[in-house]
Amino acid sequence: MSYFVTGATGFIGRHLVRELLDHREGEIFVLVRESSLPRMEALIARWGTDRVIPVVGDLSADALGVEPDWVDAHRAGTGEGIDHFFHLAAIYDMTADDETNERLNVGGTRHALELADALQVGCFHQVSSVAAAGEYRGRFDESMFDEGQHLPSPYHRTKFESEKIVRTEATVPWRVYRPAIVVGASETGEMDKVDGPYYFFGVIKALRDRLPAWLPLAGVDLGDTNVVPVDYVSAALDHIAHLPDRDGEAFHLVNPEPQPVHEMINAFCAAAGAPRFMTPIDRRRTRFVPRPLTPAGALNLLTKQPLVQSVLDVATSRVGIPAEVLAHTSFQSTFDARRTEQALAGSGIGVPDLDSYARNLWTYWEEHLDDSTGRDPRVREKLTGKYVVVTGASSGIGKVTALKVAQAGGTPVLVARGKEKLDELRAVIEERGGQAVVQPCDLSDLEAIDALCETLTAELPSVDFVVNNAGRSIRRSLRLSQDRFHDFERTMQLNYFGAIRLVMGLVPAMRQQKRGHIVNISSIGVQTNPPRFSAYVASKAALDSWSNVVSSELVGDGITFTNVHMPLVRTPMIAPTKLYDKFPTISPAQAADLVIEAMVERPHEINTLLGNAGAVAHTLTPKLAFRVLNMAYHVFPDSAAAKGQVPEGGTRESEQIMLAKLFKGVHW
Incomplete structure (x- = not known):
C-alpha cells in the first residue's frame, strides 16, 4: 500500500499519519509547502520513521503544484501508484472569512482532485464536515447531501461545495467522511488550537477561580451539539478507508448520541472544578415550541444580525468568544451514523463518553493553550x-x-x-x-x-x-x-x-x-x-x-x-x-x-x-x-x-x- 496525504501537519492529519504508521505498511507521501519543510521534518523525526516522505507543493496551485516528474513516477500503471489519497488540507474555522474558505476549501479540493486524477489513485478520501448539512432541520442521514438546506456561513457553504466537487467531478473512486466538532485526543487531551467548545474554557476558568464549585448557576437549554475526539476520527478514517466495496459512500464520524449543549459545558465545568449550570425547564415540555422561540433558536437568530454581532464582538472578545461562534452553539440537524456504525462493527473503534475524557481535554488546554x-x-x-x-x-x-x-x-x-x-x-x-x-x-x-x-x-x-x-x-x-x-x-x-x-x-x-x-x-x-x-x-x-x-x-x-x-x-x-x-x-x-x-x-x-x-x-x-x-x-x-x-x-x-x-x- 502507498498513501498520499494533504494536511498532514494539521491536527487530524497528524493523527491519521500516526494511525497509518501504526497499523499499515508502505510509504506515506505528504504534501508540504517549501516553507513548511522544517516543520514536517521535525514531525517525521518525532515519529521516528523513514516511511513518511515529503512532497513539495501548494494547495492553491493546479494539481497542488506537484512536479510532473513525480506524478509520472507515481501514476498507476506506469509508476509505483498511490492506493489511497487522503485530502484533509482545509480550513476548520467558523471565524475565517469568505475568501480564505473559498481558496482553501473549494479551490484546494479541486486541485487535490486534479492531482488524484492525474495519478489515477485507487481511492480519493475527502474529509468533509457535518457542516455540509447546514441548517437542515431533523434527521440527516449518510445518504443525504443536497436537500436544499440553508448554508449560514462561508465555512458551511464551502464544505458543501467542496464535497459537491468530489461527488460530481471525480474520475477516480471516492469516499466522503463528515466529522462532527473535533476536539482533542481522548487519552492525552492533545489539541492544536482554540476552537469549538474551547472558546468557552476561558469563561469556565473565570467561574472556577471566582465561585465555589458547589454553587449552582442558572442555565438554559441551548439545543444539541456533537463532539468527537480526534483519535476516534483518525482511527475510523483508517479503518473505513481500507474496507472493500464502500466507494461512493459518505460516513458520519459523529457521536451517535447527540450531546445537549448544557451537558457538554457541565462536563467541562466538572473537569475544571467550576460550578455547573442547572436547566430548570425540561426540553420535553418545550418540544412543541417553534424553534425561533426557544433559547437556542433566539440566540441563533439574534447573533446573525450584523448590528447585534458587532455589539457582541466588543463584549465577548474580552472573554475570547467570537460572536460568530455564538451563532452556531448547536446543530439543527440530528446526524444519523448507522452506516458508519455498521462499517466499524467489530473493530473496537467507538466514540467514548465525553465525561470519561473531559478532564484530559481541560488539562491539556489549561497547560498548553490557555x-x-x-x-x-x-x-x-x-x-x-x-x-x-x-x-x-x-x-x-x-x-x-x-x-x-x-x-x-x-x-x-x-x-x-x-x-x-x-x-x-x-x-x-x-x-x-x-x-x-x-x-x-x-x-x-x-x-x-x-x-x-x-x-x-x-x-x-x-x-x-x-x-x-x-x-x-x-x-x-x-x-x-x-x-x-x-x-x-x-x-x-x-x-x-x-x-x-x-x-x-x-x-x-x-x-x-x-x-x-x-x-x-x-x-x-x-x-x-x-x-x-x-x-x-x-x-x-x-x-x-x-x-x-x-x-x-x-x-x-x-x-x-x-x-x-x-x-x-x-x-x-x-x-x-x-x-x-x-x-x-x-x-x-x-x-x-x-x-x-x-x-x-x-x-x-x-x-x-x-x-x-x-x-x-x-x-x-x-x-x-x-x-x-x-x-x-x-x-x-x-x-x-x-x-x-x-x-x-x-x-x-x-x-x-x-x-x-x-x-x-x-x-x-
Missing part, C-alpha cells in the same frame, strides 16, 4: 527577558510553570534528572516561539548541585528567579516507619538539603546582580500538620524556617523569598496514593498560577484560607486540633503501598470523601 499568562501586561513586565531556574521541570507544577514563564517572555532553565523529558519540553517551548535552557541534574546529589550552580552562573546572563519545586512526598505512619529511617533521610536530602544547596550556590551571583527572588514550593501540611506526613512536612517546614531566617540576612542585597504553602495538587507525586483519586485537588496549572503570582508580587507567603485556619487552630486550640487530626488518622488508613500490600477497597470511603471535601486541599 494564553492568559502571556496576555497579562503585569506578568510580562516582570518576567520578560528574565532567567527562571525551575527544578522538577519535567512534570507537574514545574513543567507548567516553565510553559507559563516562556509564554510571558521569560527563559525557563529546566532542571530535573531526566534529560529526555526536559528536551521534549524545550522543543514544545521553542515551537511556540519561546526559549528554554536544559540543565539536567540529580538534586539529591550535593556535588551535582554545586556543578550545576557553577554552570548556571558562568553561562547565564543572570539568575533572576529560582523555583524550588523538585520534591519527594512520603505518606506513611510512624508505626510503619520504625524500620524505614531512610524515608526521612532521603526526603530531607531532596526537599531540604538539595533546595538550600542550590540557593546557597546561586546567592553570590544574585548578590552581584543586587536582585533575585526564590520561590519555595512548600505545603499546606506545614500549617495543618496532617498525620502520616511526618517525613514530608518536616522537610518542608525546615525549608520554610531556613528561608525565614536567611531572608533577614539577604533582603538588603535585593534577594527575597516566597514560601507557597500549596494545597493538594493533582501531580504524578500523589498518584501512588489511590485514596486521592476522588479527593478535591487543584490542577498543576492552578498551582503554576500561584508560582507566577509569587514571582510577580513577591509576597513573603502565599497561603490558602484553610491553611491559615489550620495554623490559627494549632496556635489557639492545639489540643482540639490534635484531636481532629487523630480522628482523621483513624478515618484515613495507611495506603496499600505504605503497607507493602495490593490495594483493597475501602470501607470508610464516604467518611473519607466528606472530610476531604470539608478540609479541601489538605494532604490526608
